[in-house]
Amino acid sequence: MNIHEYQAKSIFKSYGVPTPRGIVATTPKEAVRAAEELGGDLWVVKAQIHAGGRGLGGGVKLARSIEEVEELADQILGMTLVTHQTGPEGKVVHKVYIEEGADIKDEFYLGVVLDRAKEMPVIMASTEGGMEIEKVAAQTPEKIVKVAVDPTIGFQGFHGRELVFGLGITDKNEQRKFIDFASKLFKIYMDKDVELIEINPLIRTKQGDFLALDAKMGFDDSALYRHPDIAEMRDITEEDPDEREAAEHGLSYVALDGEIGCMVNGAGLAMGTMDTINYVGGTPANFLDVGGKANAQTVAKGFEIILKNPKVKAIFVNIFGGIVRCDRIANGILEATKMVDVHVPVVVRLDGTNAAEAAEILKNANIDNIIPATDLLDGAKKAVAAAKGDLK
Amino acid sequence: MSILVNKDTKVIVQGFTGKEGTFHSEQCIEYGTNIVGGVTPNKGGQTHLGKPVFNTVADAVNATGATVSMIFVPPAFVGDAVMEAADAGIELAVIITEGAPVKDMMYAKMYATKKGMSTIGPNCPGIITAEECKLGIMPGNIFKKGNVGLISKSGTLTYEGANQVVQAGYGITTAVGIGGDPIIGLSYLQLLPMFENDPETEAIVMIGEIGGDLEIQAAKYIKENVTKPVVAFIAGQTAPKGKRMGHAGAIVSGSAGTAKEKMEALEAAGVKVVVSPAEIGKAVKEVLSK
Numbered sequence: 039m040n041i042h043e044y045q046a047k048s049i050f051k052s053y054g055v056p057t058p059r060g061i062v063a064t065t066p067k068e069a070v071r072a073a074e075e076l077g078g079d080l081w082v083v084k085a086q087i088h089a090g091g092r093g094l095g096g097g098v099k100l101a102r103s104i105e106e107v108e109e110l111a112d113q114i115l116g117m118t119l120v121t122h123q124t125g126p127e128g129k130v131v132h133k134v135y136i137e138e139g140a141d142i143k144d145e146f147y148l149g150v151v152l153d154r155a156k157e158m159p160v161i162m163a164s165t166e167g168g169m170e171i172e173k174v175a176a177q178t179p180e181k182i183v184k185v186a187v188d189p190t191i192g193f194q195g196f197h198g199r200e201l202v203f204g205l206g207i208t209d210k211n212e213q214r215k216f217i218d219f220a221s222k223l224f225k226i227y228m229d230k231d232v233e234l235i236e237i238n239p240l241i242r243t244k245q246g247d248f249l250a251l252d253a254k255m256g257f258d259d260s261a262l263y264r265h266p267d268i269a270e271m272r273d274i275t276e277e278d279p280d281e282r283e284a285a286e287h288g289l290s291y292v293a294l295d296g297e298i299g300c301m302v303n304g305a306g307l308a309m310g311t312m313d314t315i316n317y318v319g320g321t322p323a324n325f326l327d328v329g330g331k332a333n334a335q336t337v338a339k340g341f342e343i344i345l346k347n348p349k350v351k352a353i354f355v356n357i358f359g360g361i362v363r364c365d366r367i368a369n370g371i372l373e374a375t376k377m378v379d380v381h382v383p384v385v386v387r388l389d390g391t392n393a394a395e396a397a398e399i400l401k402n403a404n405i406d407n408i409i410p411a412t413d414l415l416d417g418a419k420k421a422v423a424a425a426k427g428d429l430k
Numbered sequence: 431m432s433i434l435v436n437k438d439t440k441v442i443v444q445g446f447t448g449k450e451g452t453f454h455s456e457q458c459i460e461y462g463t464n465i466v467g468g469v470t471p472n473k474g475g476q477t478h479l480g481k482p483v484f485n486t487v488a489d490a491v492n493a494t495g496a497t498v499s500m501i502f503v504p505p506a507f508v509g510d511a512v513m514e515a516a517d518a519g520i521e522l523a524v525i526i527t528e529g530a531p532v533k534d535m536m537y538a539k540m541y542a543t544k545k546g547m548s549t550i551g552p553n554c555p556g557i558i559t560a561e562e563c564k565l566g567i568m569p570g571n572i573f574k575k576g577n578v579g580l581i582s583k584s585g586t587l588t589y590e591g592a593n594q595v596v597q598a599g600y601g602i603t604t605a606v607g608i609g610g611d612p613i614i615g616l617s618y619l620q621l622l623p624m625f626e627n628d629p630e631t632e633a634i635v636m637i638g639e640i641g642g643d644l645e646i647q648a649a650k651y652i653k654e655n656v657t658k659p660v661v662a663f664i665a666g667q668t669a670p671k672g673k674r675m676g677h678a679g680a681i682v683s684g685s686a687g688t689a690k691e692k693m694e695a696l697e698a699a700g701v702k703v704v705v706s707p708a709e710i711g712k713a714v715k716e717v718l719s720k
């Protein structure tokens with residue numbers, strides 16, 4: 039689960055990680071009140087969406103007067119922000135964060151993420167703040183300092199020294215401040231079951247202080263049960279409504295661009311099915327894992343979600359019945375077609391335990407738009423043909 | 431021969447009396463797995479599925495001499511359960527549970543390593559040595575005995591792959607579902623040498639997916655050390671960037687972890703890479719009839 043910048047910064051503040059003062063607003067009036075409360079003569083109006091690249095997309099703007107804060111808030115609130123991470127459809131901005139302007143000397147990058155090879159968290163830092171870390175990694179990997187921290191010993195002084203010397207921070211006072219910053223960030227990472235923390239930029243002010251100007255956090259969904267405070271920060275308007283509906287019914291769904299809807303048990307086989315459709319010349323319309331317990335209700339829900347996509351011209355149901363027997367799944371599919379109006383051809387491949395009985399059931403049901411398939415390849419080919427209208 | 435487990439392996443089940451534990455233990459016993467007991471706190475002294483129940487793994491190990499544990503406890507307790515197994519001297523823990531917090535698995539695996547215990551999973555179908563020992567939730571009947579070893583991140587692709595190997599006229603020595611979480615136990619790097627050294631295994635099927643770089647490491651290892659033919663499929667060639675495809679670990683971030691780069695690395699290592707899982711059986715036939 040991801041959270042907004044303003045929420046991440048509230049967590050930072052509770053751990054003493056220095057950030058500029060700021061107040062979230064949902065209307066231009068609130069934005070004005072926020073700016074007045076913050077005081078000063080420079081503010082930043084920042085669109086709150088769960089995607090990076092806001093600055094370039096026009097979602098982060100400087101204001102030099104209260105009137106300008108109001109103008110910018112009015113402009114940004116309700117706008118559809120398109121960045122390289124939102125996709126071409128963009129994201130509607132519902133909230134802005136009004137922050138005091140900071141006095142930037144230079145910009146760093148600081149992040150904590152799981153190093154899957156070392157199986158422990160790694161702190162990543164770079165002097166190339168403001169740039170996308172993936173780009174820095176590709177173009178100038180020597181500019182990234184990586185320090186893996188064994189959580190059983192926690193963040194030690196030497197971790198901090200590796201960071202500051204790696205970044206070329208030479209002033210002793212600044213070294214102490216940066217190390218303190220990084221150690222607190224690591225503590226947040228461990229305490230809150232964080233998947234990713236990213237601060238880009240982390241700035242050094244002219245006074246030699248370090249401040250988190252930006253904050254991105256994502257959490258391990260499997261651990262949210264023990265962090266009710268974080269779970270509460272969920273913003274469902276940021277989620278794809280179809281993906282959310284699917285998840286509420288125990289299905290895992292991701293929309294794609296193609297024409298053939300897929301309903302599969304298991305994430306790996308679901309990806310393998312998409313790949314096979316592609317292999318035989320078709321285009322998958324979605325990833326959909328119905329999980330281990332494919333029954334009439336889950337299959338019906340799956341049909342419903344797939345068919346919301348008007349591009350879908352055929353559906354490929356690919357189930358490898360393991361512990362769940364194919365004959366029961368076949369009955370589930372028949373039942374589901376009664377619950378949902380399925381107006382496109384459905385190719386069904388059921389393999390595994392009791393596959394023969396399942397084929398018999400589907401055949402005897404004699405439903406026009408249900409096309410049985412014998413294996414994965416046969417099913418994918420039939421689905422592609424059906425989508426073209428070559429098969430009824 | 432086979433790898434890791436066989437008909438003599440003494441197994442206990444943690445989370446033995448729960449709904450999942452009961453259902454799957456029953457199936458495993460029916461398959462022939464030598465389950466010698468189970469662990470459920472506060473149910474010690476009872477008998478379940480005809481086997482003794484213990485309060486702690488230590489009690490179970492003392493009484494039965496079990497060396498392997500199959501774990502079905504709920505996600506919030508799985509880290510604790512794995513560490514308990516390691517502490518009691520279990521040699522291999524097969525963790526079926528889905529949805530364990532990554533942090534818990536991180537600590538659990540570190541402790542397991544320290545204690546010399548291997549792990550498989552979590553979030554996996556388990557391990558099966560065909561017609562001898564089934565430890566997990568896979569349908570046993572599709573795994574006919576034969577000469578192909580199988581390693582897979584995905585559950586249903588394990589079944590798909592094994593089924594095709596059997597349809598092609600071959601069979602399985604041992605199949606291991608390693609799981610698709612960010613932190614997993616035994617993986618390609620540890621399992622490939624086991625299959626390489628197993629006299630009965632003549633070919634290896636390796637099924638991977640997008641995310642992480644385990645397959646890239648495997649490719650390097652294969653190039654230098656594996657003499658047996660390897661067939662590979664990487665799921666997620668058509669997956670979009672930055673989207674999690676079901677498994678917690680199955681995500682392409684930045685330019686890393688794509689199916690393409692993994693397929694290229696494996697091909698360069700001399701592996702027979704197929705673009706669709708539907709071609710696994712055919713590819714196995716091809717490499718074995720050379």
Ligand SMILES: Nc1ncnc2c1ncn2[C@@H]1O[C@H](COP(=O)(O)OP(=O)(O)OP(=O)(O)O)[C@@H](O)[C@H]1O
Binds near residue numbers: 084092
């Ligand atoms: N409080 C602030 N004071 C002064 N300048 C700021 C402040 N906040 C942001 N900026 C400037 O705006 C730039 C963009 O801000 P920020 O990093 O938060 O958004 P972004 O990186 O464009 O978007 P995203 O984080 O979504 O990729 C910063 O690099 C910094 O130069």
Ligand SMILES: [Mg+2]
Binds near residue numbers: 238
């Ligand atoms: Mg930024």
